[in-house]
Amino acid sequence: MTSTRQLREDGSYDVVIIGSGAGGATMAQSLAGTGKSVLIIERGERLPQEEDNWDPRAVFIDRKYLTDEVWLDRNGKKFNPKIHYWVGGNTSFYGAALMRMRKRDFEEVPHEGGISPAWPISYDDLAPYYTKAEHVWKVHGSRKNPESADHTDDLDAPEYAYPPVAHDPDVAVLKKRLTESGWRPFDLPLGVDRDDKQPWKGRCVRCDTCGGFPCRVRGKSDARHIINQVEDDENITLVTGMKVKKLETSADGKSVKSVVCESSEGEHHFKGDIVVLAAGAINSAALLLGSTAHTHENGLANGSDQVGRNYMFHTSSAVLSFTRSKVDAIFPKTFAVNDFYWDDPDGGFDYPMGHIQLLEHMNGDVIQGQLQEKIPEWLVPDMLANIIANRLMAFLVISEDLPEQRNRVRLNKDGKITLEYWHNNLVGHERLVKKLEAKLGKLGRLYKCYRQHRIQLDELLPLYGTAHQCGTLKMGHDPKSSVVDVNCKAHDLDNLYMVDSGVFVTSAAVNPTLTIVANAMRVGEHIKSRF
Numbered sequence: 059m060t061s062t063r064q065l066r067e068d069g070s071y072d073v074v075i076i077g078s079g080a081g082g083a084t085m086a087q088s089l090a091g092t093g094k095s096v097l098i099i100e101r102g103e104r105l106p107q108e109e110d111n112w113d114p115r116a117v118f119i120d121r122k123y124l125t126d127e128v129w130l131d132r133n134g135k136k137f138n139p140k141i142h143y144w145v146g147g148n149t150s151f152y153g154a155a156l157m158r159m160r161k162r163d164f165e166e167v168p169h170e171g172g173i174s175p176a177w178p179i180s181y182d183d184l185a186p187y188y189t190k191a192e193h194v195w196k197v198h199g200s201r202k203n204p205e206s207a208d209h210t211d212d213l214d215a216p217e218y219a220y221p222p223v224a225h226d227p228d229v230a231v232l233k234k235r236l237t238e239s240g241w242r243p244f245d246l247p248l249g250v251d252r253d254d255k256q257p258w259k260g261r262c263v264r265c266d267t268c269g270g271f272p273c274r275v276r277g278k279s280d281a282r283h284i285i286n287q288v289e290d291d292e293n294i295t296l297v298t299g300m301k302v303k304k305l306e307t308s309a310d311g312k313s314v315k316s317v318v319c320e321s322s323e324g325e326h327h328f329k330g331d332i333v334v335l336a337a338g339a340i341n342s343a344a345l346l347l348g349s350t351a352h353t354h355e356n357g358l359a360n361g362s363d364q365v366g367r368n369y370m371f372h373t374s375s376a377v378l379s380f381t382r383s384k385v386d387a388i389f390p391k392t393f394a395v396n397d398f399y400w401d402d403p404d405g406g407f408d409y410p411m412g413h414i415q416l417l418e419h420m421n422g423d424v425i426q427g428q429l430q431e432k433i434p435e436w437l438v439p440d441m442l443a444n445i446i447a448n449r450l451m452a453f454l455v456i457s458e459d460l461p462e463q464r465n466r467v468r469l470n471k472d473g474k475i476t477l478e479y480w481h482n483n484l485v486g487h488e489r490l491v492k493k494l495e496a497k498l499g500k501l502g503r504l505y506k507c508y509r510q511h512r513i514q515l516d517e518l519l520p521l522y523g524t525a526h527q528c529g530t531l532k533m534g535h536d537p538k539s540s541v542v543d544v545n546c547k548a549h550d551l552d553n554l555y556m557v558d559s560g561v562f563v564t565s566a567a568v569n570p571t572l573t574i575v576a577n578a579m580r581v582g583e584h585i586k587s588r589f
């Protein structure tokens with residue numbers, strides 16, 4: 059356990075924040091400068107900046123930075139979640155694609171597999187915070203190009219403050235070919251410290267160890283940067299290596315009175331006039347479900363029986379496209395396609411299909427690490443893995459999974475996290491994967507300079523891939539059917555807020571972090587108005 063400042067003897071703070079990831083760090087940033095005392099409680103430690111940060115073997119095969127926790131699936135089968143407990147949370151390992159959700163994502167949208175319900179807030183409520191978040195997280199992108207305009211549907215959104223990250227040679231060729239064929243690829247908005255015209259100015263070195271790796275040179279905009287900034291505020295204290303075990307309440311169960319934690323030094327109790335939960339959608343739900351008392355036997359903030367339900371994590375497939383010669387791209391994740399977001403413009407399907415973005419370069423160890431749950435390492439020797447790695451372009455196809463009551467986080471009788479999940483809404487996703495495969499196949503035949511072969515591999519992301527977890531603490535007007543209100547305050551309590559992706563009503567089909575950050579900024583404004 060470490061703390062940036064002496065912990066108060068009586069353990070009392072104006073605000074206690076649980077978790078230092080995208081939501082928690084942003085909340086601390088919103089409260090910085092207010093003069094209020096803030097304690098951030100983080101179960102992980104500070105991530106060392108070391109050689110292993112960029113070592114694919116350490117990261118993907120030895121799982122050096124992943125938790126060794128064991129969770130259970132709906133059949134009681136054990137699995138190791140791909141989750142990271144460190145200061146900065148999962149953002150230290152993310153791919154830095156910072157996308158706004160689209161206007162219609164906040165409205166009710168019929169999908170082939172059911173209805174994607176409306177949020178109680180609109181895109182316009184978040185728009186100013188999206189703009190602020192894009193500044194703070196140094197998002198590089200372009201809204202000038204016509205094909206880029208509709209990646210948010212918001213024609214009033216200001217241009218990004220930072221230019222788009224340049225495409226590597228083969229990525230530029232592929233983008234051009236796709237555009238010529240009628241698709242409208244756009245520059246993927248990325249939170250990196252990089253100016254390709256003056257590369258010496260930023261920290262990002264466009265390496266091949268970005269998404270999935272912690273950035274050794276701190277060139278990604280992750281929550282660690284935000285935490286570093288707020289630590290300068292003398293009223294903000296970060297304590298690490300301190301896991302919150304339970305939230306205890308007043309006798310009537312209406313306010314959180316004590317945040318019960320454990321560290322290597324034993325049990326600790328903290329108090330906050332306001333408590334903000336930002337432990338990630340799964341852990342926040344688990345913490346509430348485990349915080350039972352006679353006033354709330356079913357878990358805290360759970361009068362609606364919705365805590366832990368509606369778990370979503372995106373229906374995702376990796377589509378791998380192989381080339382005959384080496385791909386000339388070290389940092390390929392620089393464009394995306396939204397043409398099929400709402401329907402199939404070629405006709406025949408009037409429902410949303412999803413979003414396509416290029417994935418990071420994968421080297422041999424990354425491939426072996428990704429495959430190791432299925433194929434033993436010796437079956438894919440290093441040399442073969444590297445030959446494959448240098449000849450592939452990887453795409454991530456993301457589609458919306460719909461909130462369902464039965465898809466939920468639970469605690470089993472030993473307190474272990476159980477993730478019960480049934481895939482849904484798959485028809486649009488499979489159609490999109492096939493569209494991409496067919497397009498890549500055609501490009502391979504038609505365009506010599508990008509020699510695509512139509513050998514693709516796709517599979518749905520398994521349950522252990524919790525990267526885009528959300529939905530377990532649903533935001534809504536009705537206390538009977540949601541966990542938090544529009545200000546993200548628990549309906550059942552007067553001083554408990556939640557600002558991680560648990561409050562998402564739907565998963566949309568884009569990466570979640572920018573929305574988590576924008577929403578936490580919005581809730582921060584509300585909390586400040588309470589002081």
Ligand SMILES: Cc1cc2nc3c(=O)[nH]c(=O)nc-3n(C[C@H](O)[C@H](O)[C@H](O)COP(=O)(O)OP(=O)(O)OC[C@H]3O[C@@H](n4cnc5c(N)ncnc54)[C@H](O)[C@@H]3O)c2cc1C
Nearest residue numbers: 077079080081101147148152153154155302337558569571
């Ligand atoms: C490999 C990977 C790639 C990704 N790529 C992208 C991307 O390109 N774009 C994008 O938008 N998103 C991406 N994501 C997702 C993104 O990282 C998450 O959406 C985001 O970090 C979630 O923020 P959060 O605040 O909800 O939770 P987290 O960032 O997970 O933060 C939760 C924090 O709470 C702490 N905590 C948990 N339980 C407790 C407890 N009991 N007591 C105290 N502390 C606790 C954790 O240690 C953690 O620090 C990616 C994720 C991964 C893993």
